[in-house]
Amino acid sequence: MIEIITQILLYMSSISMLIGAIGMLRFPDFYTRVHAATMVTIGGVCFSLLLIAASTFWSIYTLKTVIIVIFMLFTSPVIAHALANTAYELGIKPKNLSKNIIGIKKLKEVMEKEYDI
Amino acid sequence: MLGFLVTVLISYIAWLAFTFSFVAGNLIAGAIVSLCVAFISSRFLFHKKPSEVFNPVRWGYFIGYLFILLYCEIKSHFDVAYRIITGRINPAIIKVTPHMRTDLGKTLLGSSITLTPGTLVVGAERELYMHTLYYEKGHETGETFGKISRKVVGE
Incomplete structure (x- = not known):
């Protein structure tokens, strides 16, 4: 049973990493590439850490690996948000945008008024 | 003061979970480290009502939230x-x-x-x-x- 779960997690993590890498190359602009990077973080790294947790089931390493997964889930959105927010403030334009409620220009004006950039 | 105690408790539990040995030296070292951590960081962590950490209703909601998050993660992953x-x-x-x-x-x-x-x-x-x-x-x-x-x- 544990071997089957391990195999499934192994295939899921490696396929996620492969698809995320393809997405990094295929997507047109910065913001959509960050989506692909998020997919690598969640799919690839979390599934492979859960693989270690499942293969050492039921020992202390299971608990430690699950704690590492939880810490990674707390910290990895901060990196993605920091990248995306910096690009947004610098005014890197997203390509083929279908809907944009607050434009880049308006947000830049707000930022200039508040932070005096 | 209650925030300080809560921080000590949480960091001591984390220390025990990571080291997972219950000899006397490890327990004393964990107590010293968690006191230092709480001394540095407790005033950033809790601003008001630190006793809310032990509220079981919010922990229940948090666990339900994790399950909803997991479902949305897997769905949007595919x-x-x-x-x-x-x-x-x-x-x-x-x-x-x-x-x-x-x-x-x-x-x-x-x-x-x-x-x-x-x-x-x-x-x-x-x-x-x-x-x-x-x-x-x-x-x-x-x-x-x-x-x-x-x-x-x-x-």
Whole structure:
């Protein structure tokens, strides 16, 4: 049973990493590439850490690996948000945008008024 | 003072979970380290009502929130994989109104949105500005997270 779960997690993590890498190359602009990077973080790294947790089931390493997964889930959105927010403030334009409620220009004006950039 | 004690307790539990040996030297070292950690960091962590850590209702909501988050993660994971392979994307920047009063709630909601593949918070002021990979009309994310995350942070 544990071997089957391990195999499934192994295939899921490696396929996620492969698809995320393809997405990094295929997507047109910065913001959509960050989506692909998020997919690598969640799919690839979390599934492979859960693989270690499942293969050492039921020992202390299971608990430690699950704690590492939880810490990674707390910290990895901060990196993605920091990248995306910096690009947004610098005014890197997203390509083929279908809907944009607050434009880049308006947000830049707000930022200039508040932070005096 | 209660915030200090809560920080000591949490960091001591974390120390025991990571080292997992119960000899006397390890227990004393963990106590010293967690006292140092609490002395440095307890005034950043708890501003008001540290006893809310032990509120079982909010822990229950938090566990339910984790299950909803896991479901959304897996669903959107396969969705993003499909979009990468086929190339059918429709990116948009939309505004999410979180209706949160505290910064903690906004942080929780924004982190959950960014953690889900396919959605990404690009700016956070009073509202959150979210870049989404595939925009469908009438299919706004944030409503499913929003209701229960308000209860997790106790609003």
